[in-house]
Each structure stands twice: as structure tokens, then as C-alpha cells.
Amino acid sequence: MAIDWKKEVEKRKDDMLEDLFTLLRIDSVRDDSKVSEDAPVGPGPKKALEAFLEIGKRDGFTTKKTGNIAGHIEYGEGDELMGVLAHVDVVPTGTGWETDPFEPVIKNDRIYARGASDDKGPGMAAYYAIKIIKELGLPVSKRVRFIIGTDEESDWQCMDHYLSVEEKPDFGFSPDADFPIINGEKGNLTVYVNVHGGNKGGKNELIRFEAGLRENMVPQDAIAVFNSQEAEVIEKAFYDFADTSPIDGTVEVDKNKVTIKVVGKAAHGMEPRGGFNAGTYLAAFLSNFKFGEDAQNFIQLTANYLHEDSRAEQLGLNFEDEVMGDLTMNPGVFSFTPEEGGQIAVNFRFPRGMDFQSIEQKMEDKLAEYDVTFKRGKAKTPHYVPADDPLVKTLLDVYHKQTGLEAKEHSIGGGTYGRLLERGVAYGAMFPDSIDTMHQANEFIALEDLTRACAIYAEAIYELIK
Numbered sequence: 001m002a003i004d005w006k007k008e009v010e011k012r013k014d015d016m017l018e019d020l021f022t023l024l025r026i027d028s029v030r031d032d033s034k035v036s037e038d039a040p041v042g043p044g045p046k047k048a049l050e051a052f053l054e055i056g057k058r059d060g061f062t063t064k065k066t067g068n069i070a071g072h073i074e075y076g077e078g079d080e081l082m083g084v085l086a087h088v089d090v091v092p093t094g095t096g097w098e099t100d101p102f103e104p105v106i107k108n109d110r111i112y113a114r115g116a117s118d119d120k121g122p123g124m125a126a127y128y129a130i131k132i133i134k135e136l137g138l139p140v141s142k143r144v145r146f147i148i149g150t151d152e153e154s155d156w157q158c159m160d161h162y163l164s165v166e167e168k169p170d171f172g173f174s175p176d177a178d179f180p181i182i183n184g185e186k187g188n189l190t191v192y193v194n195v196h197g198g199n200k201g202g203k204n205e206l207i208r209f210e211a212g213l214r215e216n217m218v219p220q221d222a223i224a225v226f227n228s229q230e231a232e233v234i235e236k237a238f239y240d241f242a243d244t245s246p247i248d249g250t251v252e253v254d255k256n257k258v259t260i261k262v263v264g265k266a267a268h269g270m271e272p273r274g275g276f277n278a279g280t281y282l283a284a285f286l287s288n289f290k291f292g293e294d295a296q297n298f299i300q301l302t303a304n305y306l307h308e309d310s311r312a313e314q315l316g317l318n319f320e321d322e323v324m325g326d327l328t329m330n331p332g333v334f335s336f337t338p339e340e341g342g343q344i345a346v347n348f349r350f351p352r353g354m355d356f357q358s359i360e361q362k363m364e365d366k367l368a369e370y371d372v373t374f375k376r377g378k379a380k381t382p383h384y385v386p387a388d389d390p391l392v393k394t395l396l397d398v399y400h401k402q403t404g405l406e407a408k409e410h411s412i413g414g415g416t417y418g419r420l421l422e423r424g425v426a427y428g429a430m431f432p433d434s435i436d437t438m439h440q441a442n443e444f445i446a447l448e449d450l451t452r453a454c455a456i457y458a459e460a461i462y463e464l465i466k
Contacts, residue, residue: 003462005402005455008132013451017111019055020124020450023048024104024113028089030154040069040157041089045150048088048120052127052148059131070162071148073127075134078142082465083169083424084130084457085159085417086123086176087152090115092213094220094266096441110444118438119152121445122175122429122453129457133465142465145169149417152176153214155378159420169424171391171464174417175457177426180399183392184324184384184411185419185426186270186349189356190215190332190377191363193301195370197341198293203229204258204286206295208337211262211279215332215345215377217439218275220266222282222334226291228258234289241285246276260285268439269330269347270413272310279334280307297370298342305366306331306346315366317348317359324351324382324411345377349413352382383419384411391423391464398460402452405432427460429453 009016031042039046046068056063056073065071093101093114104113111121127146147169149158199206204226211222228234235251238260242249249262262282267275283302291299304314311318312329319327327350336342348359356379364374385392387409396407418424429449430436437443 003136003459005132005459006451008136008458009128009451009454012128012132016124016128016454020111020121021104022051022055023088023120023124024115025102026051027102028115028150029092030089030151038068040067041151041154045089049148049150052088056127056146061134066166067161069150070158072166073130073146073148074143075130076140076143076465078140080142081167081169082142082144082461083147083172083421084126084144084461085147085149085172085174085420086126087119087149087158087417088123089150089153090118090120091153091217091439094213094441095263096220098442101443106447109447111447111450112442112444114443116443117430117445118443119176121450123148125429125450125454126175126457128454129461132458133462138462138466140465144461144465152417153216159417163420169421171423172421173395173425173427175427175429175453176416177412177414177428178410178430179428179432179456180405180407181392181395181410182412182416182418182426183387183409185382185415186324186351186411186413187354187382188378188380188415189348189350189359191346191348191360192375192377193344193346193363193367194373194375195298195336195342196294197338199291199295199338201292202290202296204289204291206291206336206338209282209298209342210335211282212333212345215330215347216269217332218265218267218269218272218277218330219279219332219334220264220275220441222262222264222278224260224282224286226258227256229256230289231256231258234258237288238285245281247278247281266440268414268436269332270328270349272328272330274436277307277331280331283307294342294371295336297372298336301367301370301372302331302334302344306344312348316362319351319354321351321353324384325413327351327354328413350382351411352384380415380419385423385425389423392425394463395425395427395460398463399456402456402459428456
């Protein structure tokens with residue numbers, strides 16, 4: 001029986017968009033200020049989870065909510081279980097949006113909203129793929145479980161809890177990356193670099209420095225507030241600096257108090273070269289002036305070791321694996337006050353051949369002169385599913401069949417739910433010609449990409465569970 005998967009998607013396109021818009025209208029940014037036992041990562045992610053489960057229930061699937069932090073929608077029969085793992089939480093919106101990030105709009109055949117491409121759009125495409133299989137009444141010999149997480153952009157509490165109490169899928173994929181496939185994911189390590197709060201002894205006294213929203217985002221905005229004996233000189237120098245740098249910014253001078261704001265470009269932290277780090281650019285500028293004590297250390301180590309160095313060469317950590325690629329480094333969140341001291345969250349994505357200890361030891365050796373301490377944060381080892389695994393081969397075959405494009409293995413620096421399964425990969429929904437706006441202002445997904453991905457998912461899932 002030949003199935004025109006693209007035609008089946010087109011029949012359901014309007015319904016898919018209506019359901020997707022329902023999810024996109026929910027502000028599902030993790031909110032630690034509103035965490036409760038009833039909402040472990042805040043009310044927004046929980047609301048989005050419940051909305052998705054309600055869609056599954058409406059369509060006649062078996063649904064289950066697990067601990068108000070995860071859930072699943074299941075179809076089929078059999079001993080083996082396939083997992084399709086998506087997430088409904090989103091990163092903070094940041095600045096620079098031309099539309100309301102939680103009121104989706106279609107412009108130029110693109111859906112604009114936070115979560116459109118990461119990951120509500122691809123998740124809805126994968127859900128509708130399973131819905132198509134169900135509605136066509138196709139015979140299956142395995143179960144498929146669409147698993148929904150609510151904390152992917154932060155600490156993965158959702159999957160930690162879900163997999164501790166629910167059946168773990170035997171194989172599967174996450175629709176949260178690129179086609180043709182992601183069968184390798186680099187390790188992920190965050191190191192918190194801490195400095196003390198001293199700021200006396202220079203011509204400038206740092207009151208506050210802040211940049212970044214999440215460690216997996218290149219900071220778009222940064223601010224420094226300080227008292228200065230050379231305010232007018234700094235004001236002129238900053239505008240000269242901005243004229244020759246890929247950033248914008250402003251300076252406000254109130255007597256001897258100076259406030260500098262920098263606007264760079266956000267990007268996903270797995271490839272910092274896609275953005276301009278407002279925090280490191282601000283520190284690079286301030287490093288031309290004398291600050292005191294720990295404030296000086298905070299600024300100088302950022303300028304000397306973290307600025308414009310996504311491959312961590314200054315730290316001696318540049319490393320490449322022939323399959324998984326380069327180690328990358330993203331300084332994602334900066335903070336300093338005299339009362340609290342300073343902290344920089346430095347996120348590494350590293351390939352096979354590197355480990356947590358070697359990265360941390362090299363940092364300690366290189367940054368010893370700055371009187372800093374270190375704390376390990378998020379830590380995940382590299383993940384790889386061989387190219388000859390039947391899961392990988394099937395997914396690549398379907399992609400090639402539907403697109404006619406080259407289909408080969410690939411590794412990324414991002415971390416997806418695919419790594420949670422021994423035989424787990426990431427699969428779409430971005431195509432080679434897609435524009436990547438994940439974690440950026442004015443995030444969008446092209447309508448054509450959404451429907452193409454849904455058709456590929458439908459055929460691929462059916463091939464794997466029939």
C-alpha cells in the first residue's frame with residue numbers, strides 16, 4: 001500500500017497549525033520564582049504540558065501526566081517501545097522582537113513565535129505524524145510513545161523524573177535539531193568561575209556587571225554600572241569602540257556614575273560564532289581602564305581568556321575529533337556586585353577524547369593568577385550511535401527518499417533528548433537550507449519546513465514500528 005505522506009499532512013495542515021498556535025500562545029519559560037510542588041519548574045511549562053496532553057486525549061490516544069513535569073501520548077501494541085521525545089519549555093524571549101513572542105503570527109510563509117522552531121513546532125509535527133499513522137489504521141507491531149518534557153532548556157529535571165518512574169524506550173529520536181540526522185552529541189559541561197567582591201584601588205569602582213540569560217545562549221545584552229574618575233574619557237572611548245565592533249550600545253553619565261549598555265547578537269550556545277557576546281565585548285572595552293581588586297580580575301580574565309575565543313584556544317582547550325568536531329566554549333551568564341562577588345557561567349560542548357576533569361584542570365591552571373574558584377554545573381558525557389545502526393539507517397533512508405538530498409551521519413554541540421536513549425538520535429526539523437533562529441529574537445519556522453518534517457516523521461515512525 002503506497003502512502004502519499006505529504007498529501008496526508010496537507011489534509012491536516014490547518015488543524016496542525018491551530019494546535020500549534022495553542023501551544024505557542026503559552027509562555028512556557030521556566031520560572032523559578034513560581035516553583036511549587038504542583039508546578040516543579042513554574043506554571044508556564046506545566047500549562048503547555050497539559051495543553052499538549054489534552055490534544056492527545058481529544059484525538060483518542062492514551063495519555064499520562066507524570067509528576068506535573070513530563071508526560072506522554074502513546075499509540076500501538078507490542079513489547080518494543082519507540083520514543084519520540086520533545087519539549088514544550090522555551091528559553092527567555094530577550095529583547096529585539098518585532099512581534100509579541102507569545103502571539104504567533106504568519107508572515108512570508110513563516111510562523112513567528114518563541115518556540116516555533118525550538119521545540120513546539122517540530123514537536124507538533126512529530127505528534128501529527130503519529131496521528132496520521134493512527135487515523136490511517138496502519139498495522140503496527142510496536143508501541144510509539146510521544147514523550148513531552150518541560151525543562152529541556154535548563155536542567156532536564158523533567159526527563160530525570162520521567163525515566164525514573166516510567167518505562168524507558170528501546171530506541172527513538174528527538175525532533176529538536178537538524179536533518180538528515182544527529183547521531184552524535186558532544187559532551188556538555190558548565191563551569192562556574194567565581195571571584196570575590198573587592199573593587200577598590202582603581203580609578204573606576206564597579207557597582208554592577210550583568211550579561212546573559214542562560215548558559216546555553218550567547219548573551220545579547222550586557223550592562224555595567226560603575227563610579228569613575230574619568231567618565232568623559234570613557235564615554236568617548238566607548239563610542240569609538242562600538243564603531244569598530246559588531247555591537248551597539250549607549251553610555252549614560254550622571255556626575256561620576258557611568259552606565260554602559262551593550263547590545264550584541266544572541267545565538268545558541270552550541271555554536272557561539274553565530275552571535276556576538278555582549279558580555280565579553282563589554283569586558284573587553286572595560287579592560288582598557290583601571291578597576292580595583294576582584295573587579296579587575298573579573299574584567300581581565302573575561303577579556304583575556306573568554307572574548308572572541310569560541311574554541312577556547314587561550315585556555316589551551318582547543319581540540320577536534322574527526323567525527324564529532326571541535327570543542328566549543330560559550331560564556332553564557334555574567335554577574336558581579338561588591339556584595340555578592342562575581343560569577344561567570346562558562347559552557348563547553350566537547351567531543352569524544354575529552355573529559356570533565358581535563359577541562360576543569362586546564363581552566364584552574366590558566367586562571368590561577370586571578371584568584372578565582374570553580375564549581376561544576378551541568379555535566380553530560382558525549383553520546384554517539386553508530387552510522388550502521390538500523391535506527392540511523394532507516395531514518396536516513398526515509399529522509400533521502402522524501403527529499404532526494406544527501407543523507408549521512410552528523411554530530412552537533414547541542415544536547416537533545418536523543419542522548420537519553422542508548423539507541424537515541426535527533427532528527428530534524430531543520431533542513432540544510434533552513435534559517436536557524438533558535439534562541440534568538442524573532443524566532444520562526446517556515447511553514448514548508450513544518451509540513452515537510454511532518455511527512456518525513458510519519459513515514460519514518462511507521463517504518464520503525466510496523
